Amino acid sequence: MTSALRFAEAAVASGHDLFRVFFFHDAVATGNAYTIAPQDQENLPKAWQSFAQQHKVDMVLCISSALRRGIVNKREAERYSLSGANALDSFDLSGLGQWVEAMLVSDRIMTFGA
């Protein structure tokens, strides 16, 4: 997911509008606030969070991918009676319709799968 972030930074820097970053499959871990990076390594969730705040980019965790992997925000934690939430505030949990909408309004979609 570092490469997706580097690509997103380069796209914004070269004047492109980034409509949405949709985190799908194992990439939903990027929204986990409880991620602790070793001291000499980049904390990817925090890096995405500051990127999104700086450039006002919409970031969405696929809700079914996230729930399956135990990543929930306050709303979902309450819905499923869980003791706490672990999704970073910068990420929304939402459905695949968000991906479809982004696909429809954007000139390009990029997939970072590895």
Added chain:
Amino acid sequence: MASLLMICRKAPYGSSYAREAIDIALAASAFEVKVAMLFTDDGVLQLLKGQNTANTGSKNVEAVLSSLPLYEVAPILVNEDALAQRNLSVSDLNMAVELCRAKDVSALCAQYDRVLTI
């Protein structure tokens, strides 16, 4: 009406890609996107007849895929080279499909507004 070609390359149970691809196809279809699916590489294994998930607790990919025509997902394309490499033929598949070759992928992509590999 926007169109989307989904190129499905993963075997059905080793990862959740196959199920997630189906979810994307249905979501796009609900947004009135014309969705086509191309099964190639290990993706052709998703279409095999006789998948039985009774003892594994997973969603039956064969059963879900067979409902795609109800959602007007069409055409369902299959790379016959990928079938042949796996010693399989259309008679091993659970639904009516259109056959294509690996080298047709670029020409197929050109017919759609958006393409996605999954």
Added chain:
Amino acid sequence: MDNATLHLVQQSASASSALRDCLASCQPADPIVLMHDAVYAALYKPADNEFYALRPDLEERGLLDRIDKAIHVIDYPDLVALSDRYRHNLSWF
């Protein structure tokens, strides 16, 4: 805008079928970008297509001075420009 398809190969050619499947499906005019572990395939040129490899991934793996001279080394802004130039891109992973 170019009607060839840009291919992004994202997994090692020896550990996954990503590169092989990409090569089976692509046209001679399609450019291919090697990234992540796929950059190991830059040690030899896998086919006659135009090949690009992502510099940070090459550097990380100690490959920058070892790759085939016919492969273009690119940075993220170049990848942005490539994806802008081609109508479709396909990721192989």
